[in-house]
Amino acid sequence: MGFAYRIEERPEEIITYRDALWRTMHDALARDPDVIIMGQGVDDHKGIFGSTTGLAETFGRERVFDVPLAEDGMTGVALGAALGGLYPIQTHIRCDFALLAINQLVNMVAKYRYMFGGRFRVPMLVRTVIGRSWGQGAQHSQSPQALFAHVPGLTVVLPSSADSILETYGTLISRRQVPVVSLEHRLLYDVAFRIPVPALEWPQAPLGSILRRRGRHVTVVATSILVLEALRAAEHLSQAAGIEVEVIDLHCASHPDREMILASVARTGRLLVADTSWCAYGVAAEICRLVCEHDPSALRAPVVTIGMAAAPCPTAKTLEDLYYPSLHRLTDEIAVLARGRAKHGVELPAEASMADVYKKFKGPF
């Protein structure tokens, strides 16, 4: 623990999540002729929100190709291609569509290695996009990490920054060991990150969790874009009220860093989980399990969980704004947890920052 894991030294730069994706895709294709990218629209001018643009032209349409609307079949094709020696990167422009491929993912991909006694490996990367906001509605808004992470055999990541993309994808693709389902957040694509992030604690593998900020009052375990929200909330609370929030980027839903989380909770005694999906049977539940199985007495207050409201996603903006966790709510809940009372007296941030991104985002989808 505590040492920075790096596959290669990189100069400092500012790069968007999208560009990090593009670079990772590009480099993977450039380095290894067995890498292929397959997905609806990967070769069109929009190129999965800019993450694959131009790659078909550079590397050829045999390696970067459009596929029919056939999510289950194409996942099965990817599995077969992996058995045949390729490293397939499959894309779904909405996570929701990956649900059509659950049979191949859960019954086949997750089990292929074990079921045949370790005689095969099926290294592949399934990239899916969480499609939050702008009236996307019930079927373009889900964040099914829990459905995948429940199933042994699948590695599930939720990269929250350009850094995570570069490190995690880079390593996973070059090592070619396991099947990975990744959930990328659509609203992160436009966000620019300074890299390398001065990470406090990097996992020793591309899996595991990342300690993003140290703090002694409250532990926040967050996923995906909520890591950014948590960091903003933490910054605000530190300045406005001297509340020091420790922020753990869960990063890998299937392989959370148990020790990191437990050690943090042992120090702070207060835990908030902020996840992009529903709380029931989700990340919120799983983190509670880790704590409960280890030492629930470390908790000096009930755990607070924040996620999507327990409903499908409505399209009306007034409801959508209530549906998703906001910076406002996150900050408020952390303050309540830290102070131990609802009337915590901490001034909340102006409803600006990320929430603004959500409000203003109108596509392209």
Next chain:
Amino acid sequence: MGFAYRIEERPEEIITYRDALWRTMHDALARDPDVIIMGQGVDDHKGIFGSTTGLAETFGRERVFDVPLAEDGMTGVALGAALGGLYPIQTHIRCDFALLAINQLVNMVAKYRYMFGGRFRVPMLVRTVIGRSWGQGAQHSQSPQALFAHVPGLTVVLPSSADSILETYGTLISRRQVPVVSLEHRLLYDVAFRIPVPALEWPQAPLGSILRRRGRHVTVVATSILVLEALRAAEHLSQAAGIEVEVIDLHCASHPDREMILASVARTGRLLVADTSWCAYGVAAEICRLVCEHDPSALRAPVVTIGMAAAPCPTAKTLEDLYYPSLHRLTDEIAVLARGRAKHGVELPAEASMADVYKKFKGPF
């Protein structure tokens, strides 16, 4: 809380889980001409392990019919039929096959009512069977309640007894309100139950949890066949060591009785969750969330969770026996929890009882 919910008075009798299923199916067809049963093999001589045998002959092949191998399509057909005024009962002889229908179940069935602003209801019952034991292997052994219960809009039940079947199915079918996914345990089919069970506390609705046994030392929340295991373990521990175990039959994974569980944990301070699926992101995690969000200080010891090993299911009996929770292990873990030490000195039950059923079961599948 505390009053017995009954839709109708029934004379005492002994009835198998299978016969309870058959009777429920029969009565539903007899009472309501809009009820249909559709599924692979529902009209053959095996009739879903005896739960639909002869019903096609009695009620006609327009109402009880075989379907093509097309799980997603048939679920979509059931949804459409529900919109058209029928009450479809769909069967999957293995839960694993319902994973092919996740798109219809999660993206459509679960959302149809909400997504259209409450203008539709899609009452239907999806019966799936947990196919444990006798070398069923990785793809015929899963218990995906968590995948369904994570998604708002689906009601998920795991009937653990003939009584649960009669009450829950009976009410759900006659009320025709919500879409329900049920997980029936194959090894319960042959088990006979005395009904009505002298239940200590029945839920006020067909949903919710059922208090099966009172005890002051340890709370066990169990699902499906593990309720029976837990009751046997409780009986044994009571007699052998004076350890009194409270057993809560979770019954409805999507709508657990929060108050019942929390009140029990508040009394005992010790919690063990025994579920038919994997612990991560499963029932074990969800129950921990309920406790953590309410009052983790009620826990006087770490929570113990028991489920399938974190792997696909192997077929070799030697491994399979380790893979699934056993009465032996359950009893041992409860004793450890109650006594607060691994060397608890409590004699374990002879490896008989349910474990025997598992060992001896060889089909029919």
Next chain:
Amino acid sequence: MTFADEREQLLYATLRIRRVEEHIARIYPDDCIQSPVHLSLGQEAVAVGTCAPLARTDMVFGTYRSHAFYLAKGGSLREMMAELFGKATGCAGGKAGSMHLTAPEVGFMGSSAVVASTIPNAVGAAFAARRRRTNAIVVGVFGDGATEEGVYHESLNFAALHRLPVLFLCENNEFAVHSPRSARQSYDITEHARSFGIAAKRCGAGFDPEVVRDAVAEAVLALRSGAGPRFIECATYRYAEHVGIGDDHQIGYRPLATCNEWRARDPLLNSRACLERFEAPIAAEIEDAVAFAEASPWPTPDALLRDVA
């Protein structure tokens, strides 16, 4: 409104949808509609021609691109506009937006943003209609891309096997987002449907509501007589980009020439003069619907957790 003949009536209905969507495109930049829109501009005649021979009690299941079918089947324009605006008076109380329009009171049963996913629902509704002897028929509407999904295969097989009163109506605009059919399909859509034993025909004139109507009317007759499912592949053309209000011919994934060919055959562009007298009433109706939407209240927070299960 009075009409000289049926053709005029059909053209009126087509024009009305065109103007509604053009108006949507006009106001969309104001952000009053806070949800993605998949316009049917160019494809309206398919919806009008399909719904014309249907009874109110007949059912239609649509896709995310359903403004046209919703209106053609008789859905309220006011409620549609309010739905797009995210208002409580919308056809789904503001929970559906543009992609999930519904009007069960006139048989428009729902629409889905997951491609192909309402196709088996249409089949199931047809099963229920037959079993309950309602005499209703059902239309499942989908694009050419939807035929690639496995559930399409499963739906065709079941419908044909049970000889259900369902019409499969494929709006073939040759594209799925930016992908041409040649990059996605090895089969001919109509021939493939026939391999299931389904009587299938092609209608090349998806621009003409009357031609579509005639094709559908013939199928509807057969369906009502219990002759089993029918299939119609309607050639059509999407003028706007896949999602959003812009034109995208400059990108080059489809040639402007093709678009111009379709425009040349578009009766709404050719019969401008004869349709002139409908412009004012249509504009008034649209204005009224927008005013209704604007004046309507937002859904209240209690709606968030209502109607979940």
Next chain:
Amino acid sequence: MTFADEREQLLYATLRIRRVEEHIARIYPDDCIQSPVHLSLGQEAVAVGTCAPLARTDMVFGTYRSHAFYLAKGGSLREMMAELFGKATGCAGGKAGSMHLTAPEVGFMGSSAVVASTIPNAVGAAFAARRRRTNAIVVGVFGDGATEEGVYHESLNFAALHRLPVLFLCENNEFAVHSPRSARQSYDITEHARSFGIAAKRCGAGFDPEVVRDAVAEAVLALRSGAGPRFIECATYRYAEHVGIGDDHQIGYRPLATCNEWRARDPLLNSRACLERFEAPIAAEIEDAVAFAEASPWPTPDALLRDVA
């Protein structure tokens, strides 16, 4: 083993599989095999005829009913028997049982208990083979019931679109468990496959390994030349019940007469005398395999969590 001619060699291979499965049926009641078994009795010739023209590096993907294909492709009998016994020396270390046989060293790539689920895997492996210029071809084996699954449609389309070197081999035994095809399919399997532009043919003589071999050999030639996917529907008959070792003709879902017709054409039953000399060596081989399985160790507990991810 020496053979008079190729036919004899094929019959020997077929007989060997028959005797292996008969032996399995014989010892099954002893519970030494602790997993459900789906026997290929009656269908062995399809596997033998299909695998005969294949190179070792060609790949086959199978189903839960794969004893025959596993053996025909060259999988070790010892390892298969050990696998059925749940032993560590099994082809999958005891984790697969009868339903998930595998022998990648001879190109038998895996088998699945979820109907139709290996079909796209075969297509993907063919994609990889073409891309990596290995010259290998791939066979996807499935039953008639599998053709009803959506993923089958998706697989055919993709394979045809990309002209992949994959042979779709349908073992049509007319039943899925107890359901006849007429209760499940509205289409003719071969005609339906043709609608994807796939060259498809029917082979009525699934009882004769030579006839099957010839049909497959022709397809393999075409596949190697890069002519795109091929399809063969092989008529066959399952003598035993769907799962388990019993006969189930007494139940009445299929007439004994049909069974007798198939038996009458079964060369293993007709050419008994010529095959006589193979009985002893086959019996010895089976005995050796069973002894191997019996003597092999159980998997150790550490295997439980090995090879998960």
